[in-house]
Amino acid sequence: MSQEKGTLNTAHFQSHLKHANLVFTAATERKTTPDAKKACFVLLDHFSMSAFSIALDTLVTLNLVHNQSIYDCKTYSLNDNKTLSDISITLTTDGNIQDISLRKDDLLVVCGGFRTVLKSEPQLNKIIRKAVQSSATVMGIWNGGFYIADSKIKDNHTVAIHQDNKAIMAERFPGLHVATSSYSEEGQILTCSGPNSTLDMMLHFIKLAWGAENAQAVAKVIGADRVSETDNDISNRFLRADSRIPDCIKESIILMESNIEDPLTIDELANLVGISRRKLERLFKSHIGVAPARYYMEYRLTRARQLIQQSNLSIFDVSIACGFVSSAHFSRTYHRYFAQSPIDTRRTTQSS
Template sequence: MLEANNKLDTSHFQSHLKRTNLAFTNSTLTKNSSTPPRRANFVLLDHFSMSCFSVALDTLVTLNMVHDNPIYECKTYSLHDQKALSDVSISLATDGNIQDIEISKDSILVICGGFRSALKPEPLLNKKIAKAAQLNATIMGLWNGSFYIADSRIQTGNTISIHQDNKAIMEERFPALSLSTSVFTEEGTLLTCSGPNSALDMMLHFITTSYGTDYSQAVAEVIGSDRSTSTHTKITNHFLMSEPHIPDCIKEAVLLMESNIEDPLSIDELAQLVGISRRQIERLFKSNVGVTPARYYMEHRLTHARQLIQQSNLSIFEVSVACGFVSSAHFSRTYHRFFGKSPIDTRRTSQASQN
């Protein structure tokens, strides 16, 4: 087995794999910030799109998970009766009605529409949208939620997104607007999308602009990694799959790493198998992945180890062997340097969260 170089800096993840492990490295920190979470207010119209709502909600919940401290407290509101019927005929009890929504400049107001949502004036909703706009709070429209945003007569900019089935009524009611039916649009603090696919793109864009690329890509690793179209279908590393500029020899090297975790290959062997020199593979990894191949190999093996610890019944010794470490003691020390906790503590935390 390939033993780690003792001089290797293993204090934290340095490649993009830090995004995959962000939730688990941050989980060692105390999440008790004195700053209260911001409010994300979801208005669920009758027959709202469950898929759109789930995508938007999931991204914010996942952001809370990967961030040092929870950022958003998510609340749901209906037009009336504290319940809303989704487009798949599932009725959800909400946290309140429209009049109960609390809006501040740091809050988000999300209007969730759906294919069968009735597009008609809602004066109370218009008032909440207008107040959010006055405070310069973030306003989002999902599916045809943008109809109500336009109907509130706030400044929307030139372009707004709407589901294609509602384009005709939007053109009739709001002729000055330019409409998009395929992508999300952003006009200042107003973001709108036409369906669940563009909803994910919109939410990840919002996280990128608000909290940075590392957090948006960490969220994408959890909920959007299956969208890659790369032909390298065996590579589980979705960052490499989605980056066409990365040379094929590097992708092949990563595939070899993934296929040889228990008995790691040496860097010389990797270079020979992909048809380049050791000097070339070192240079190409540094320029395209940001770390040396040895460092990347170690980070991938530890990521694999973390997944086995959380998801299998293998003993810590068995995990260390499965991930190419010559001793469980060395594995535990290296794991602790990366994750801030021991393998045993990771397993205990994982088991506790499942109970």
């Protein structure tokens, strides 16, 4: 396998962990391709800088964890190529909304904020209607849902909006349903009520549009600080949310993630979750896409890559921490999966 010297290659990975590792490979140097989809952010005056940053960050991270750049992200204002954020920082945008043209599967994201004045914007309404007609996805952040409702693209639909704006929504759009949850999804229309729900909405969208593996990989990068005390890894939250995955598989993965330095055997895993080894292997292949032993190895190597890049542990200590019987065995296995030795990974990290 030929590759540029000093870059990782995750082609040997077979599970969703390939995406989680891609963000640390040469993919981070990837440039936007001509066929990338557009992500057009309309920044209203006093838009929420934090909510906008989260939405933008998820798409930029998706580009990094995917094997090609998916979205070309641009910002737009209502006029004058500039807009004022909620923290009094003026941003120069890439254009005005009249510059927006959308195709199927592009994104139009309307970003509002606590002090955004809610009033009809005929030009924005026109852009939103055109986006829907073009089969683009339309999102409203904070009170961006007001403009989606005002564009009258759909009767009796559901919109999630900030608590302070629910009164005006009820008064202005009596036939509208205001979501009780923090974000709402109805086909190609997604809305959320503030910064905290923006990440949930964006991950939900990525899961729908690009699959759970990509959503999980993005969450590993920008949502890891939201892991609860009962979660060993951000993937656990995704696994628990997927009703199609049997509990025994979820429990097996949690056990793997809790036993890195002294790995369990597949027989031990099967006994601990109360099924036969043969059934465990069959269910893993069916729901995770790889055998349990393969997933376990890929998870341990992912942990090893993290320790090599982010700690001062010796390669020998990393091999022990990740359950390898010798540093020689670890180095051979690491090279097979990443097409690079552990030493080269550390040198590349330190020189970047």
